[in-house]
Structures are given as C-alpha cells and as structure tokens.
Amino acid sequence: xxxxxxxxxxxxxxxxxxxxxxxxxxxxxxxxxxxxxxxxxxxxxxxxxxxxxxxxxxxxxxxxxxxxxxxxxxxxxxxxxxxxxxxxxxxxxxxxxxxxxxxxxxxxxxxxxxxxxxxxxxxxxxxxxxxxxxxxxxxxxxxxxxxxxxxxxxxxxxxxxxxxxxxxxxxxxxxxxxxxxxxxxxxxxxxxxxxxxxxxxxxxxxxxxxxxxxxxxxxxxxxxxxxxx
Numbered sequence: 001x002x003x004x005x006x007x008x009x010x011x012x013x014x015x016x017x018x019x020x021x022x023x024x025x026x027x028x029x030x031x032x033x034x035x036x037x038x039x040x041x042x043x044x045x046x047x048x049x050x051x052x053x054x055x056x057x058x059x060x061x062x063x064x065x066x067x068x069x070x071x072x073x074x075x076x077x078x079x080x081x082x083x084x085x086x087x088x089x090x091x092x093x094x095x096x097x098x099x100x101x102x103x104x105x106x107x108x109x110x111x112x113x114x115x116x117x118x119x120x121x122x123x124x125x126x127x128x129x130x131x132x133x134x135x136x137x138x139x140x141x142x143x144x145x146x147x148x149x150x151x152x153x154x155x156x157x158x159x160x161x162x163x164x165x166x167x168x169x170x171x172x173x174x175x176x177x178x179x180x181x182x183x184x185x186x187x188x189x190x191x192x193x194x195x196x197x198x199x200x201x202x203x204x205x206x207x208x209x210x211x212x213x214x215x216x217x218x219x220x221x222x223x224x225x226x227x228x229x
Contacts, residue, residue, distance in 0.1 A: 007219060011212035018208050022201040026065065029089035029198050030081060035188055040082040040094035047098040047180055048076070056101045060084075067093050069100035071115055076101055088187070092195035095181055096202070099173030110168045121162045128155035132220060146224060153220050160217045163210040170206050174199040 038046070044058045061067070061077035069076050076097045082090045103111040135149025178196055181187050187195060 007215045008212070011208060011215065015205070015208045015212065018201070018204050022205060023065070025198050025201050026089045026093075029092070029194050030085065030087045032088045032191075032194065034086055034088055034091050034191060036186060037086055038091065038186075039084055039086050040078050040090035041084065043091050043186065044076050044078065044094040044098050046184075047095055047177075048101060050180070050184065051098075051102050051105070053101055053105050056098075058083075065093075067097050069097045069104070071100075071104045071111070074101070074104070088191050088194045089198050091181070091187065091191075092177065092198045093202075095177035095186075095195075096173050096199055099176035099180075100169070102176050103169065103173060108169075108172065110165050110172070114162065114165045114169055117158065117162050117165065120158050124155040124158040128152050128159065131155055136223070149220075149224055153217070153224060156213075156217055156220060160210075160213040163206070163213045166206050167203075167210055170203050174203060 041058050041060075048054075048056050048058070056074045056076060058076045058078065060083040061079055063079055064081065066079045067077060067082055076094075078094055078097065082093045100111065102108075129152070131148060132152030135146065135152050138148055174196075177199065178192065181195065182192055
C-alpha cells in the first residue's frame with residue numbers, strides 16, 4: 001500500500017499547487033475591470049441570446065468558484081463574484097458556463113455521455129473504495145475469491161471514465177467561450193489573453209484529477225493481476 005499512498009500523495013500535492021495557482025489567477029484577473037463594463041450575468045445572458053438559447057436561466061449561486069451549468073433544470077449558476085462582477089475573470093467564467101449550455105443545446109456528444117454517467121458515478125464513487133478494501137481484506141485473510149476486488153475496480157473505473165469524459169467537455173466549453181468573445185469583440189486582445197489564461201488553469205484541475213484517477217485505477221488493477229498469479 002506504500003506505493004498507493006505515494007502516488008496519491010504526489011497527485012495531491014500537484015492538485016493543491018494547480019488549485020492554488022488557479023485561485024491566484026482568478027483573484028488577479030478578478031481585480032482587473034473589463035473594458036466593456038458588463039457583468040458576468042449580462043455576459044452570460046448575451047452569449048445565450050446570440051447563440052439562440054432562450055430556455056436557460058442565469059442565476060446566482062453561493063461559494064467561490066462554485067459556477068456550473070445544470071442541464072437538468074437548464075440554469076447557468078454563477079458565484080456572486082462572477083454574477084455581479086465586471087472583471088476579466090467574471091466574464092471568462094460566465095462565458096465558459098454558457099459554453100456548456102451551448103453544448104447542451106447542440107447535443108454535444110461528450111456532455112451527453114457525462115450526464116448519462118452522473119447517476120452511476122454518484123453510486124460508484126461512494127462505494128468503490130469500500131468494496132476494494134473489503135476485497136483486499138478478504139483476500140488478505142486467505143479468501144479465495146477475487147470477485148469483490150474486481151467489483152470494486154469496476155466501480156472505480158466508472159469514476160475514472162467520468163473524469164476522462166469531463167476533459168473534452170471542459171476544454172470545448174472554454175473554446176466556445178473564447179471564440180465567441182473574440183468574434184463579438186467582447187474583450188480587447190490583452191483581456192482575451194488573460195481570460196484564456198484563467199480558463200486554461202481551470203481546465204488543468206480536471207487534467208490532474210483525471211491523471212490521479214488513472215494512476216489509482218492502474219494500481220488497483222496491478223494488485224488484482226498480481227493476486228491472480
């Protein structure tokens with residue numbers, strides 16, 4: 001188990017470093033007013049309107065960086081700093097979340113796949129580690145069956161697949177947001193570069209999470225294969 005804790009620890013440190021950089025970037029760009037003077041709410045509503053989306057509501061949600069699009073009730077939920085903010089980071093985040101709404105409206109494949117996996121992942125993420133530990137425990141006490149460990153690995157794999165599918169969803173939403181901002185001249189070239197930088201660091205948090213999940217999955221698989229020999 002030492003190698004498991006080592007791998008987990010490495011990705012934990014990397015994740016903390018990326019998260020800290022992300023927060024620093026958003027605070028930095030959050031202090032720079034956007035030249036067009038629009039708030040995050042106004043930018044979101046404008047992007048939805050110009051993409052022909054009229055059934056999505058822009059609302060305010062509590063928490064820092066709590067911004068998200070909910071495809072179930074078709075709402076773009078913006079944190080207070082983004083909803084009322086008139087900064088580069090506020091505009092970037094608002095447009096990114098609307099990018100998800102555009103994906104939904106256009107039936108973007110990876111988003112549909114991720115949404116379909118949500119109920120499965122809600123169950124698998126809460127059970128996988130417990131099932132894996134139970135499987136290892138039974139085998140450690142001389143149990144002959146590896147079925148429980150295999151079940152735990154399958155459950156964990158569902159979370160890993162979810163993390164991988166999330167990557168194109170997030171990167172595509174940012175690409176749609178940046179393309180729209182550039183096409184509509186919503187930002188100056190300098191502001192556009194800063195918005196792109198903020199969204200780039202946000203996407204990297206998902207990359208780290210996906211890599212960590214893959215590493216853990218491979219570790220569990222190696223244990224399973226080793227016990228078979």
